[in-house]
Amino acid sequence: MKANPGITLVTGAAGFIGYHVARRLLEDGEEVLALDNLNSYYDVRLKEARLSQLKSFPGFRFEEVDLADRSGIESLFDRQPIGRVIHLAGQAGVRYSLNNPHAYTESNITGFLHILEGCRQTRVKHLVYASSSSVYGGNTRVPFSVHDNVDHPVSLYAATKKANEVMAHSYAHLFGLPCTGLRFFTVYGPWGRPDMAMFIFTKAILAGEPITLFNEGKMRRDFTYVDDIVEGIVRLRNHAPEPNPAWSSDSPDPGSSSAPYRIYNIGNNQPVELLDLVSILERTLGREAVKQFAPMQPGDVPSTYANVDDLMRDVGFRPATPLEVGVKRFVDWYREYHGL
Template identity: 90%
Template sequence: MKDNQGITLVTGAAGFIGYHVAHRLLKDGEEVLALDNLNPYYDVRLKQARLAQLKTFPGFQFEEVDLADRVGMEALFARHSVGRVIHLAGQAGVRYSLTNPHAYTESNITGFLHILEGCRQSHVRHLVYASSSSVYGGNTRVPFSVHDNVDHPVSLYAATKKANEVMAHSYAHLFGLPCTGLRFFTVYGPWGRPDMAMFIFTKAILAGEPITLFNEGRMRRDFTYVDDIVEGIVRLRNHVPGPDPTWSSEAPDPGSSSAPYRIYNIGNNQPVELLELVSILERTLGRKALKLLAPMQPGDVPSTYADVDDLMREVDFRPATPLEVGVERFVAWYREYHGL
């Protein structure tokens, strides 16, 4: 494959993780081509505020393009010399996928195909893309390992993320496109998404409104601070995968391949019950929460827990920000952003 040392394309750069990755690269003096469609899944003003932060860096370029727009995506790759792609755009949210399934196939399937084709046609050196801990679906053996089978998703969102992984593998196998998939575990932190628990709970507690805790608050999540996610992405971005010489077609390992393809978990490796998260928020905010305990919701899983041994072995990094520290940083940002 022809090497291409061009600009780094970060998709979903007006989104939560995409913003943080773009900010880190720009702060390190790199050039970033940012892509986002600024859709109204949540308040566009928050996305625009993130972009305003990024626009202060001289190495920043922004393109408002929808992943599902084939012509627009082909034109974007034709206009720019893209060396690496960090693909973080896509339709997020498990519960939203129960009522708006087409948003997921358009963005996460068709849109991902356009990313793969752009990478292939432009001879991109490395595609790093967001998968999700949700792909573990019906698995109950913990911690979740990339070497386990993940053929039992329990939401369409999870199914689209699993589809991304197998689509990427096909391009790695057919065209030698190096692909690294990252399964994120419940990411939180400053500039977070308003549809996620940390944001929802903080807003409600400050307003004196009740919060709903599914599975009676016994849901366990491997809450991972966004800076740890970014560090993992930045390290893996330059860790271009090659074929695994130990991979066997008679006993295939789902986490690697005879193609230039790898999968990694990025999680805090320390699951916490939602009730414990609420207790930390109460202490940090100095207010008590009004808790409504509810049963499990369709598409949810009772626990997530990341095995990050592969990440540690390959790039010498293991997420480790304590939840108490991360919550304090999130709350400080939340108060500042909302002028509280």
Template identity: 70%
Template structure:
């Protein structure tokens, strides 16, 4: 792929999605620089175990660095010839943004600005960055469309992701720098995050502990299997955002732009009720869960459901792995990794 001496930078390489993206890029022959600060927002051992899988791979180089380190980020882009960037590092989690809001401005605003500046000076061909379904906030018009206005966020995490989309747009407009944001919808799968429902539920069921089921289990989520996310990321990366000559400032469409800036939803577009998700998990584990039904949490939205027509049209791919396939794969990984 392309000129061999220029690498793809993947931020958040020790993270759940970053790890899978790096493996995929290396497998197809790309050189990859993986950046991560290996913070302790969740169990560092899991991040180190992911990195241990990546470091022996030929064409992979790891850089331990914090996105918010302005000088370090400047040097990274100056010292390495980087052709494209997949920006997945972020302070994650909706509920944690109620406890530690500054973590979100440091990583997701300051850190993202450092990424944008690096890309601008290095004349990077394409920046693909993680946004989130949380940007839809108070929207209840289903399915969520990139052509809908998203101005009613309900958590600071969502605000930071919406800010990323706006920041990327301004850089695309000012410097002609192609930027594509991918709004991920509830990603799950092997090597997943311990703060996510599937991981928490699996651990609890195996240990015979009760699980907290919010919104009485009536939450609906567009659970998206990690391999589908990776496929979407890589396909998008290979297709730099282009400006839409039809875009009009008189009737501004939020989904496209006169600048080379794009956002896409990437979700399974088959929302599943949380209680059904738990049923599938119980079958995979071979054990029933003891459920504590609780109200909706602050910052959470009752339902997510992705319209992915634009992604399908532009990159020719739709996530389609059903939970009946994806959940047992996660459980198998969990049992092997934790030897239970």
């Protein structure tokens, strides 16, 4: 079977990052086949609103399929030529994984296997998939590097993302499927997820309700604006990995391989304390937050900080949107979307 040029499949296209990636490709004049299951992890109306934006583009096609539906995913790959896959669907959220573990194995493990098999059977040219900064788990050496070992996850969510990386490597090794894993660092921006800090804090501050700051507000996050994430994805999509001839089995490098496989961090490379984020939100919203302090939550890590040297070296890009700029864009969208 010959590899086909095909269209780009974007999974999770009704989700936050998936929506932005699909929109960017459509604005560039490309055809996008979008997949989502429109689950109720958060307000489905927000997902439907994102989709309504995408449906205005002539190159957009949408299919409602669950990743765990093996026959549905097989049919999706069989019915049309798919050239590249940008896999952004999956069950997100660290805290949700504490009480709903099966949602993560069904979507992030079984579902990812179905995507890998679809790519293998139809000889997709490149699979780009979402991993997470959460895989760094118990690591404390910063900035986090893709060349560091990541065998100590501290949440089931992180464990499933680590599993995705090793599953992808096995397919790259066994079948020559080019696979690129992207570790995202605390993504925020317009059309963001309601379960994330930026959305939660903004909603509460505008309503005069208290916000909870875990680890006494000393959590540090490498907040990364969504347009920077999209730029990294789009550039890497056209940069399929080649086997690394310098890779050594005597001293294995986790970030590359003798197979067509790579891992990249996409982060802003400038960690910020949550209290500083709150200060920026207060200035942008023109209101003071009511703060409640709490200890560290199970599954959380105190700090994330991305080393993006490999991203810069291979595709000439590093995220650089200042937090003040990104927060203003998010707040402007939030006010417009909610009619405030």
